[in-house]
Amino acid sequence: MHHVIIGAGPAGVTAAETIRKHRGGDRITLLGDEDAPPYSRMAIPYYLEGDIAETGTYLRAAAGHYDDLGIDLRQARVGSLDAGAKILKLDGGDELAFDRLLIATGASPIRPPIEGLDLAGVQTCWTLADAREIAKRAEPGASVVLVGAGFIGSIILQALVAKGVQLTVVEMGDRMVPRMLDEAAGTMLKRWCEAKGVRVLTGTTVKAIAKPEAAKPAAPQPEPGFFARLFGQRPPEPTAPPAPVDETLKVTLDNGETMAAKLVVIAAGVRPNIGFLQASGLELGAGVSVDDHLRASAPDIYAAGDVAEARDLSSGQFDVLAIQPVAVEHGHIAALNMAGNPTPHRGSLNMNVLDTIGLVSSSFGSWMGIEGGDRGQLLDEAGWRYLRLEFDGDRLIGGQAVGLTEHVGMMRGLIQTGLRLGAWKDRLVKAPERLTEAYVATAQGIK
Template sequence: MPQRHPETSTTDRLVIVGNGMAGHRLVEALLARPERPAITVIGAETAPAYNRILLSPLLAGEMERDALTLRSAEWYAEQGIELILGERVESIDRTSRRLTTDAGRELSYDRLVLATGSTPARPPVPGLELPGVHVFRDLHDADALARAAEAGRNAVVIGGGLLGLEAAEGLRKRGMQVSLLQREDRLMNRQLDLTAARLLESELRGRGLDIHTDAQLERLEANAEGQVCAALLADGTRLAADCVVVAIGIVPQAELGRVAELEVNRGIVVDEWLTTNDPAIHALGECCEHRGNLYGLVEPIWRQVEVLADKLCRANAERASAERAESAQGYVEKPTATKLKVSGISLYAFGPTEPEPEHEVLSYRDPQQGDYRRLLLRDGRLEGAVLYGDTASGPWYFEQALAGRDLSDCRAALLLGAADAQALLDDASNESPQRPAKEAA
């Protein structure tokens, strides 16, 4: 029996350029609303949307390819959504509201969403163009690295952030000898303090990774066949490399915005409604820039999705559900906690990585269990935390920080975890004398 397509409440044609996680999340959000436009999705990759966060376990051989797929191509058809894969949008005519793909396809739109994501950043290093140099961003990259692991023995990974660590660990699990280069003094320097970073480094060294911090890459060298064969550091260290992975960060994929003569800084500039300087065009996720901020974590992007879905469906505050009432006010920047899972090592962090003079520092370390916690308080209020190992209390700490709650009553138990600290707060609240009714009035 044919699948009945969900009804659309408007005749507007919405075209979403990008079938990555942000674009797909927007599709799901639009389907959940009482009215939505007719939708066309264009993806440059040949595969339907998949979970990029799971590329690391895929590379490590811990997960099958099908487990990454968010929705099949058949699902889009069942929802009445036109899905175009394997084509890249090359130009946008804002006057006629038409776009053209590299296959020569022309599409009209009433509203256009650019969710083109990002591209891997590349350092200005000689030899980066050599065969055997890879990035780690999509399914094609994961497949290429898996093949490289079968063909070679030595790998060099450039970048000591989350992506670099995961790529290094994935290649190690495939049997390669891996050297990891980090130009800063510690791994994950944007999330971890020195103690947590050293614990992480020690654990990864114990697993067989060769880690170089304060490493300045001078150049990559080629063998007689023109294939990359080594990485030379500024201090003269030479590391054998049958393959090199560049994982130093991302750059917004904003070129389509430039071609369309939208306002572009580092990313495509949007307002609180994720709208560009053209009211018919929106940008979302890693390709956009809001008040100077760029995005690489899913939490703020998911909040952007809710705002934009309401905007596109003409939702208003009066009929928005309670959980969507905030999005009716537009996108607002909020602090974000980083929840990381690096090769079986749990990390949770938010706020400053280094204390300021006004901060009170509370710390706890259990070497036998591999647990470490460091909290930063100012006037009794939590402003930052780094948790390594046991991260169960991380969300509670973050909730208290967002609320700006005075934690003086439970200071003695803060490092013991959420349950003990909350119990002291509850006791203090229950013991507080109640004001007379006339005073409360």
């Protein structure tokens, strides 16, 4: 049995290891198209900041990890899939046959409709290669424009600030991380960033990025002047200074404002890598459509991670949840199924945690709440603290927190188990800060 996994991110690596654990003798091929060993994009900000070396981003630190497990890790890019014949066509012409396939090709940055995205100095921030480019230009004092204050933008923001750049953030939404935090929290983050010297423009878009034309060559020297003619001397020829490498980009916003930048970082979101599957016959939505065993629409083909449109626990719908813990969860469950241990995927919980220049925020599940549900909310603007809990009946279904790092995982525990809070629910509506108490009490049967 030959298992082929396309994509060597967290989903792919977890899947390869899980298959190996359960199928000692099977052949496993893990394909990655980047120039580094499997690494974690979650670690990129810490690499950018200079906290860790590139090796610190690796998913598995031990040299020989994949060899030791008998996982054939290859650098290759897949051009297309013939689902019926079970053959992959690789770029370069090779073919690779499989018995079972996992599509874990992840996502790629969205290129927003901005003129000038291809200029040197305009950089997405998604891969290690991107991070290397950003690190080169993000020198202390350099003007940097960050386009997008979603999750990825905000997590890079921290690294850019740490590098000492002059940062302007341009976000088209009305607040920071609009898909992770509500208005109160997203606005608090914005205020926090501004207090730390970052300019944050919300409700704003970048229209164009341009490279001003290089300075014109020096005008021809005028004829010798009066004194030169009088004294018969020509002034010494000015030695032309070497033309400076003009690194400055001109960024134009939709409100007409322009600003100079040495670096423009584009973080406008990501979308699943399904382009190579267009002719495969597989059912595709926003990502690869899968069932409750993470099976795609053709036999023996599975999908996991950022590319999979799998069940969202909160909505019950099939959706792409492009976050690290979900990638690992998918990879694990898809691999159990590939290894012949039928394992249902009950649905994954959307959750995020973000450190914005020291202010930590997190959100879980249906943090925006549902119609007819109750809410507990605690806003402490001066203390940089926020907690909002959302309920369906006496069950917690979503939550978000700013400035809170102790026991935040309990929100996941309560949401995912659907534990009934009973009398504690009303207490939490009045005083959401009693969340940890409510969790322990409910688990212990204390009314």
